[in-house]
Amino acid sequence: MEPVLSVRGLRTHFVTPERTVQAVDGLTYDLHPGKTLAVVGESGSGKSVHALSILRLLPQPPAKVMAGEILFRGRDLLKMPPEEMRGIRGDRIAMIFQEPMTSLNPVLRVGEQIAEAIILHQKVSKEKAWAKAADLLGKVGIPHPEERVHDYPHQFSGGMRQRAMIAIALSCEPDVLIADEPTTALDVTIQAQILELMKDLQREYRMAIILITHNIGVVAEMADEVVVMYAGRPVENAAVGDLFKDPRHPYTKGLLASVPSIYERKERLAAIPGQPPDLGDGFTGCPFAPRCPVVMERCSTQDPPQFHLKGGRMTNCWNAEDESEERSHRFETSRGDR
Amino acid sequence: MNDRPILEVKALRKRFLASKGLFGAKTEIKAVDGVSFSVMPRESFAVVGESGCGKTTLGKLVLALEEPTSGQVFFDGVDMSALTGRALRKLRRRIQVIFQDPYSSLNPRMTVESIITEPWIIHDMHKDPAARAKKLAKLLDDCGIAKTFLTRHPHEFSGGQRQRVGIARALALDPELVVADEPVSALDVSIQAQILNLLKDLQQERKLAYFFISHDFSVVRHLCTRIAVMYLGRIVETADSETLFNDPQHPYTEALLSAVPVPDPSIEKRRKRIILTGDVPSPLKPPMGCHFHPRCRYLKDSCRTQDPSLAEARPEHLAACPVLPFKDRRSNAALIAI
Numbered sequence: 001m002e003p004v005l006s007v008r009g010l011r012t013h014f015v016t017p018e019r020t021v022q023a024v025d026g027l028t029y030d031l032h033p034g035k036t037l038a039v040v041g042e043s044g045s046g047k048s049v050h051a052l053s054i055l056r057l058l059p060q061p062p063a064k065v066m067a068g069e070i071l072f073r074g075r076d077l078l079k080m081p082p083e084e085m086r087g088i089r090g091d092r093i094a095m096i097f098q099e100p101m102t103s104l105n106p107v108l109r110v111g112e113q114i115a116e117a118i119i120l121h122q123k124v125s126k127e128k129a130w131a132k133a134a135d136l137l138g139k140v141g142i143p144h145p146e147e148r149v150h151d152y153p154h155q156f157s158g159g160m161r162q163r164a165m166i167a168i169a170l171s172c173e174p175d176v177l178i179a180d181e182p183t184t185a186l187d188v189t190i191q192a193q194i195l196e197l198m199k200d201l202q203r204e205y206r207m208a209i210i211l212i213t214h215n216i217g218v219v220a221e222m223a224d225e226v227v228v229m230y231a232g233r234p235v236e237n238a239a240v241g242d243l244f245k246d247p248r249h250p251y252t253k254g255l256l257a258s259v260p261s262i263y264e265r266k267e268r269l270a271a272i273p274g275q276p277p278d279l280g281d282g283f284t285g286c287p288f289a290p291r292c293p294v295v296m297e298r299c300s301t302q303d304p305p306q307f308h309l310k311g312g313r314m315t316n317c318w319n320a321e322d323e324s325e326e327r328s329h330r331f332e333t334s335r336g337d338r
Numbered sequence: 339m340n341d342r343p344i345l346e347v348k349a350l351r352k353r354f355l356a357s358k359g360l361f362g363a364k365t366e367i368k369a370v371d372g373v374s375f376s377v378m379p380r381e382s383f384a385v386v387g388e389s390g391c392g393k394t395t396l397g398k399l400v401l402a403l404e405e406p407t408s409g410q411v412f413f414d415g416v417d418m419s420a421l422t423g424r425a426l427r428k429l430r431r432r433i434q435v436i437f438q439d440p441y442s443s444l445n446p447r448m449t450v451e452s453i454i455t456e457p458w459i460i461h462d463m464h465k466d467p468a469a470r471a472k473k474l475a476k477l478l479d480d481c482g483i484a485k486t487f488l489t490r491h492p493h494e495f496s497g498g499q500r501q502r503v504g505i506a507r508a509l510a511l512d513p514e515l516v517v518a519d520e521p522v523s524a525l526d527v528s529i530q531a532q533i534l535n536l537l538k539d540l541q542q543e544r545k546l547a548y549f550f551i552s553h554d555f556s557v558v559r560h561l562c563t564r565i566a567v568m569y570l571g572r573i574v575e576t577a578d579s580e581t582l583f584n585d586p587q588h589p590y591t592e593a594l595l596s597a598v599p600v601p602d603p604s605i606e607k608r609r610k611r612i613i614l615t616g617d618v619p620s621p622l623k624p625p626m627g628c629h630f631h632p633r634c635r636y637l638k639d640s641c642r643t644q645d646p647s648l649a650e651a652r653p654e655h656l657a658a659c660p661v662l663p664f665k666d667r668r669s670n671a672a673l674i675a676i
Contacts, residue, residue, distance in 0.1 A: 042528060066534040118552075159617055181501040188388070188553070188598055192596075195599075216597065217606075219601075220599060244603050244604075259556070259558040261601055263602075263605065271531035275496050275529075
């Protein structure tokens with residue numbers, strides 16, 4: 001199956017006179033229709049910056065996409081004229097954010113904000129758009145949608161606001177939904193509701209979802225494919241089952257072992273010692289080397305390439321060299337240029 | 339071992355007055371509504387609940403930072419509400435607190451050394467320079483803080499390092515009870531594991547009792563031996579950790595546990611989840627009868643009118659649900675068909 005979205009060698013840096021922060025430095029993956037790809041990482045790993053790069057929502061400067069391609073249905077979004085990009089953003093590729101209160105306009109009625117998206121992309125009358133807004137609110141599970149559509153965001157609870165955000169995102173039946181930590185601000189019982197809703201809607205609309213999260217439990221529940229990021233780089237790409245059963249990168253191993261689970265009481269958690277590097281410092285070799293339990297001499301000097309392993313997985317770790325079938329550089333794009 | 343509780347809370351209530359609108363009538367919020375429990379020396383006791391359940395207010399009451407509307411807090415047998423001034427300050431020395439956000443709980447103008455040693459000045463302790471230096475060195479060592487940090491300021495550190503400073507400050511006075519309000523929820527998972535391990539080690543070395551406040555069952559399971567679940571200002575269930583996780587006796591606990599995502603896709607794919615409908619009701623207007631009844635899947639007519647109190651489900655296991663025992667109910671462990 002053709003991927004609906006392909007990211008190839010994406011590099012987004014923040015350039016200021018004092019220093020350059022390599023927020024995303026060589027990211028590659030494919031997203032397939034109807035599937036969920038989770039981008040996992042800790043704060044500062046570049047996962048949100050990558051999402052904003054896809055939608056071209058980063059302020060430039062200081063942000064600068066240094067290289068790479070983002071192919072949506074075969075066309076490079078990074079090279080698209082701004083008017084055309086506006087037609088895609090919110091229509092074909094929609095996004096929901098972590099904090100539903102700050103992403104809704106507090107002085108506009110919820111219905112107005114949903115209708116706005118519909119009118120912008122579908123050229124329908126205001127009445128029709130409001131009627132559709134009420135439909136959508138019902139669809140995302142808000143009771144009495146015909147009345148609630150006239151409410152302001154502050155009259156909604158946190159869970160309802162995230163539902164309203166999802167309604168806006170769904171209004172144009174997008175091909176791709178980018179969800180950036182969609183449940184992080186919510187309580188667990190509400191998180192369970194929202195994740196269930198996202199799964200139902202994905203089935204119905206055959207949407208592809210890019211789920212950005214730091215929550216390993218949410219990844220296990222939602223994802224088909226996973227990209228693990230560390231210090232702006234991908235360290236491992238794999239199907240969700242493979243990743244949890246047999247993580248190949250030492251960072252992924254450490255990350256999975258450090259998560260406490262309600263099903264298992266461990267005497268000690270396997271914490272990863274140390275801290276992630278400062279992305280502005282610039283480093284040679286593998287960014288995980290200073291914290292890595294299986295570090296080798298070459299790790300601190302030589303940047304590991306992407307090793308392609310059996311089963312379509314990839315890892316950026318020198319330890320996987322022996323079993324790799326092929327290697328590529330993480331800056332490589334589909335045309336082979338840098 | 340001493341079998342007098344280090345902390346005992348009896349029928350504790352805290353009400354706040356909230357006005358509806360600018361001139362609206364005042365309504366009472368029962369933030370903490372008749373809570374009783376006790377914590378033994380060297381025990382780790384957790385209160386778990388979703389936002390707005392009153393767990394943080396409960397923590398403040400225990401620290402005597404808020405005055406209870408009624409009820410008492412006994413610390414080592416002494417009624418704290420009867421104490422004022424010097425006597426209270428002397429007692430407080432034995433109770434310390436670790437806050438959630440290490441970014442806002444440390445004074446940005448103070449060096450790490452002055453942050454950690456300030457409690458000694460306040461309480462007029464360790465004035466001999468040699469003894470003081472020795473004490474400080476031990477504290478830094480125990481908390482995993484490098485000596486070079488002492489002259490630096492909080493902004494130079496990451497969240498995990500700041501939280502270590504916060505912990506060192508809390509332990510400077512050699513407390514017997516540490517109140518920890520969400521101490522790891524602002525941290526990334528790999529750092530969270532470091533801090534959880536540290537808290538566990540410190541508890542053993544320093545014979546601490548923890549009163550842990552959290553929304554995260556996985557974290558609590560790892561650290562705490564006894565757990566109380568709160569909903570809308572009340573404790574709805576309390577039991578030792580293993581029992582609570584394996585055989586919850588309150589429908590809310592059961593739903594909460596089932597909502598927690600598990601970091602294992604093979605479990606996630608098979609597990610049946612209880613999705614609670616609706617939001618947590620406003621504490622301004624809690625439902626009649628059992629507060630949980632509008633969201634409960636075992637609802638009986640009597641639940642709408644009768645307010646249940648905590649009753650013994652088995653020795654040392656209390657639950658506030660009169661529909662007990664659910665003979666036909668599958669326990670949480672059975673919800674995963676492994």
